[in-house]
Amino acid sequence: MEDAVLLKVSPQGIATICLNRGELHNALDDRMVELLTATLQTVAEDDSIRVVVLTGEGISFSAGHDSAWLRKLTEFDEARQRRDAQKLSILLETLDHLPKPTIARVQGSAFGIGAALVACCDVSISVSEALFCFSDVKLGIIPALAAPYIVRAIGPRAARRYFVTAERINAGKARRLGLIHQTVENDELEDAVEHMCRQLLLNGPQAMVAAKQLIRDIEHRDIAPEVIALTIDRMVALRRSEEGQEGVKAFLEMRKPGWID
Structure with a gap:
């Protein structure tokens, strides 16, 4: 077994x-x-x-x-x-x-x-x-x-x-x-x-986890001010994260991000 x-x-x-x-x-x-x-x-x-x-x-x-x-x-x-x-x-x-x-x-x-x-x-x-x-x-x-x-x-x-x-x-x-x-x-x-x-x-590992969590957190809620605030908080947090910074820099520098071999 x-x-x-x-x-x-x-x-x-x-x-x-x-x-x-x-x-x-x-x-x-x-x-x-x-x-x-x-x-x-x-x-x-x-x-x-x-x-x-x-x-x-x-x-x-x-x-x-x-x-x-x-x-x-x-x-x-x-x-x-x-x-x-x-x-x-x-x-x-x-x-x-x-x-x-x-x-x-x-x-x-x-x-x-x-x-x-x-x-x-x-x-x-x-x-x-x-x-x-x-x-x-x-x-x-x-x-x-x-x-x-x-x-x-x-x-x-x-x-x-x-x-x-x-x-x-x-x-x-x-x-x-x-x-x-x-x-x-x-x-x-x-x-x-x-x-x-x-x-x-190809995608940022932590970004995919965060995307899954975001959907769970908003899927049954109306598009109300608190939901909008939550989405702003999540976007800013990911943009300021190490992975988010690396991903944007890689895009601007036209290279692969660090999570891609």
């Missing part, structure tokens, strides 16, 4: 995290949730890592909950069920707030929590044959932990439809809804992800 989550870091600082239970469609159980959370926390604390790619082994990105774990969950008391839900919630929050740009490399279908992992990433690139689904209502439950991230990605109107119908969503529709940013053929996936990694490596 120690190999259920694999981490590989390239010389360029690209960390690839692979869900490695392909024979079980990378379904998550309690141990895998803990391993994935710990791996994300490790890459978050490593300053040498510039980009994080999340992918899966085998034909599926992630089938969501492991059926054996789901069976055990039904036998637990309320306190234990709450603890397990909290662990899964921490996993999603850790990925969503990761202080690195993240790419979901969706090589196969993603259901339930698997789709939530995709929605937590900054960029999502999927093969054209992938499917997405929230089938919880078929079991008499709901995709509660995934809901905040899915609603943010596809909007409440679409979420209402797919949460109550449990229909499967093909990759093209997932792209139109906003869950997926780009769809490609199987043999194009690696190149598409590598191209996006190269794009991200």
